[in-house]
Amino acid sequence: MKVAGQSMRSIWLEADGVGVGIIDQMRLPFELRTQRLITVEEAAHAIRAMLVRGAPLIGATAAYGMALAVRADPSDAAIAHASELLLATRPTAVNLRWAVEDLRTLLQQTPAERRVEAAYRRAGEIAEADIAMNRAIAGHGLPLISQALARKADKTRVDVLTHCNAGWLATVDWGTALAPIYLAHDEGVPVHVWVDETRPRNQGASLTAWELGQHGVPHTVIADNAGGHLMQRGRVDLCIVGTDRTTVTGDVANKIGTYLKALAAHDNGVPFYVALPSPTVDWSLADGRAIPIEERNADEVSEIAGRLDSGEIARVRVIPDGSAAANYAFDVTPAKYVTALITERGVCAASREGLLSLFPERWARP
Amino acid sequence: MKVAGQSMRSIWLEADGVGVGIIDQMRLPFELRTQRLITVEEAAHAIRAMLVRGAPLIGATAAYGMALAVRADPSDAAIAHASELLLATRPTAVNLRWAVEDLRTLLQQTPAERRVEAAYRRAGEIAEADIAMNRAIAGHGLPLISQALARKADKTRVDVLTHCNAGWLATVDWGTALAPIYLAHDEGVPVHVWVDETRPRNQGASLTAWELGQHGVPHTVIADNAGGHLMQRGRVDLCIVGTDRTTVTGDVANKIGTYLKALAAHDNGVPFYVALPSPTVDWSLADGRAIPIEERNADEVSEIAGRLDSGEIARVRVIPDGSAAANYAFDVTPAKYVTALITERGVCAASREGLLSLFPERWARP
Numbered sequence: 001m002k003v004a005g006q007s008m009r010s011i012w013l014e015a016d017g018v019g020v021g022i023i024d025q026m027r028l029p030f031e032l033r034t035q036r037l038i039t040v041e042e043a044a045h046a047i048r049a050m051l052v053r054g055a056p057l058i059g060a061t062a063a064y065g066m067a068l069a070v071r072a073d074p075s076d077a078a079i080a081h082a083s084e085l086l087l088a089t090r091p092t093a094v095n096l097r098w099a100v101e102d103l104r105t106l107l108q109q110t111p112a113e114r115r116v117e118a119a120y121r122r123a124g125e126i127a128e129a130d131i132a133m134n135r136a137i138a139g140h141g142l143p144l145i146s147q148a149l150a151r152k153a154d155k156t157r158v159d160v161l162t163h164c165n166a167g168w169l170a171t172v173d174w175g176t177a178l179a180p181i182y183l184a185h186d187e188g189v190p191v192h193v194w195v196d197e198t199r200p201r202n203q204g205a206s207l208t209a210w211e212l213g214q215h216g217v218p219h220t221v222i223a224d225n226a227g228g229h230l231m232q233r234g235r236v237d238l239c240i241v242g243t244d245r246t247t248v249t250g251d252v253a254n255k256i257g258t259y260l261k262a263l264a265a266h267d268n269g270v271p272f273y274v275a276l277p278s279p280t281v282d283w284s285l286a287d288g289r290a291i292p293i294e295e296r297n298a299d300e301v302s303e304i305a306g307r308l309d310s311g312e313i314a315r316v317r318v319i320p321d322g323s324a325a326a327n328y329a330f331d332v333t334p335a336k337y338v339t340a341l342i343t344e345r346g347v348c349a350a351s352r353e354g355l356l357s358l359f360p361e362r363w364a365r366p
Numbered sequence: 367m368k369v370a371g372q373s374m375r376s377i378w379l380e381a382d383g384v385g386v387g388i389i390d391q392m393r394l395p396f397e398l399r400t401q402r403l404i405t406v407e408e409a410a411h412a413i414r415a416m417l418v419r420g421a422p423l424i425g426a427t428a429a430y431g432m433a434l435a436v437r438a439d440p441s442d443a444a445i446a447h448a449s450e451l452l453l454a455t456r457p458t459a460v461n462l463r464w465a466v467e468d469l470r471t472l473l474q475q476t477p478a479e480r481r482v483e484a485a486y487r488r489a490g491e492i493a494e495a496d497i498a499m500n501r502a503i504a505g506h507g508l509p510l511i512s513q514a515l516a517r518k519a520d521k522t523r524v525d526v527l528t529h530c531n532a533g534w535l536a537t538v539d540w541g542t543a544l545a546p547i548y549l550a551h552d553e554g555v556p557v558h559v560w561v562d563e564t565r566p567r568n569q570g571a572s573l574t575a576w577e578l579g580q581h582g583v584p585h586t587v588i589a590d591n592a593g594g595h596l597m598q599r600g601r602v603d604l605c606i607v608g609t610d611r612t613t614v615t616g617d618v619a620n621k622i623g624t625y626l627k628a629l630a631a632h633d634n635g636v637p638f639y640v641a642l643p644s645p646t647v648d649w650s651l652a653d654g655r656a657i658p659i660e661e662r663n664a665d666e667v668s669e670i671a672g673r674l675d676s677g678e679i680a681r682v683r684v685i686p687d688g689s690a691a692a693n694y695a696f697d698v699t700p701a702k703y704v705t706a707l708i709t710e711r712g713v714c715a716a717s718r719e720g721l722l723s724l725f726p727e728r729w730a731r732p
Contacts (some may be wrong), residue, residue: 029685029686029689030686195689197565197667197684197685198591199563199565199589199590199591200589200591202684205684205685206684206685206686209685209686209689210686210689212689213686213688213689219689219690220689220690220691220692221667221668221685221689221690221691221692222667222691222692222693222694223565223566223590223622223623223667223693224565224589224590224591224623225564225565225566225590225621225622225623225626225697226622226623226692226693226694226697227626228623228625228626228629228697229622229625229659229694229696229697229698230694232625232655232697232698233659255591256589256591256592256595257589257590257591257592257594259594259595259598259630260591260593260594260626260627260629260630261626263594263626263629263630263633264625264626264629267629289598293595293599301563301587301588301589302587303672304670304672304682304684305682305684306669306670306682306683306684307682307683308680308681308682308683309681314674314680314682315674315675315682316670316671316672316673316674316680316681316682317672317673317674318563318568318571318572318670318671318672318673319395319563319571319572319575319587320395320396320572320575320576320579322579323395323561323571323575323576323578323579323585323586323587324585324586324587325586325587325588326586326587326588326592327588327589327592328588328592328595328596330595331591331592331594331595331598332595332598
């Protein structure tokens, strides 16, 4: 997507064919700084410290991390060590596990002298596949936006609410939830986005708003508390969110607070869509309540980062000394509150039947 | 309630019998600074700039504001001017209207030479009546907390979730939603409070957490997004919130985001209580959708105030330059999601029948 008029991706192989470029997303929206990764430890750090985040981008970064690992040491032991290191960075992200295991399996089957080339090639394929999947999601999601506009009396604007950041910064390009929005905007649909700020890490306020602004998509940042009221007053035509992990039965793990918006959408008859590339589906899991929910550092609740008038980035404490804080990173939206899933193969019901109608080959892997 | 071991109220008549003391709540939780009001303009400013907030405290401040006005000028014109000035400060607060009209009516019926004394006396009565009502709410709400504890297998802790600040800082003393919690704590019930930070103004993180901490009540601050997840996982035994305005049919206008928590409570079978002194009831309004929702300055969303490491209080910007923000202050929770109302006369259903069973004299004032 566009940044200051130029096309950009969230991860890329550098010109020397060795280093891997990423955007330090912790510095957004106030500074666009790129970083060069050259070791698996740097890749793991980038995931753990959330310089990169978003399930698909974490997967691509982990894949490139495996390539960086075998470049340093192509031994079986090094592959095993790199896999463990990367898998430990973020427990909830199913793409991370998928990418690491894909690379590990490939590399174990490849002679040591060809592992470096094979790993870089596969990491590149994973990145390209992500872009292709997201472009397909954009195509399948676009009619949902167009139809929502067509249903309105006032056809001057269609309002989409999104939570957190499921844009191109969370993937390699296009994004998942934002992909149909970018395509709609590019095709002239008058789309406006309500952007949940998404406390505690404010990925909506900092990343989604930045992405949309750079690409020229009209948007308004709101407190996470506001979406229900907007839906009650008919100001939201549809919701589109991403997911970190979706069960085969359609339960959706996504950024904390997603569930509350799904409840409000259900209560007000607003369609609630989840955009997901199929690697985000956990085909082995039937009950979202079994998804482990990462509990992160309480500092993310008790402190907020932003820009001072001076231009300096600073953290301010927002709770009294002596008060405790707790920080749950995700919640699970039961399938019954999800209107439909938008996948790279089309739109389906949030159910085992729905998903398997689009991915029938998964019948063989219960 | 207690502050550093000493009893304190949120508003008081100073020793000279003229000035009115308040706490500058904008400086909490990092600094306890009191302020002396001596003109109606200062009282109006304190309400408008939210040095005082919370429906009952706004009412008490407005009543003292009328007293300060007639002290400067006891004429009918001055009373009319003061009424208009105070009524314009916060459009949603029904207590404000109630207190101003009560004082205006009283003063119009009082000879000019006795208006100052009458106004101060009535303002004091309003403050005392608020405390008495809140103490009664505490008594009626306490069994709801005790019963929630009694229903648990693990009787070591009962978890109450609250939104925004409906504590003693929002009233004259005790608070509304927090009143039963203080009483439970004082009576030895092992109560723990999940405190929604309550963006955009963070009254939960800054005021509720400070109040509870000063009084010694165990609590944990969470992002507004987290409450649904906690309820799904059985970590919330009941919710108690306050209200700025409740219709005679039990629709509850309260801080933006309340509605989302009510939906989650309903979805998970968690009791959702609203604590309200009866002046908060709008006996003339039958449909919460008719309540005007104040839209406040977008800066409250795009900037967050807190304390830097240096100790200095600062505001940080959290959205990109060029992004718009919108700031809706309240939402309306439909009565069907409210388990019961806790009033000064007892607990009742959130309905016309429920309210009129406790306040039968209101039948005469439809």
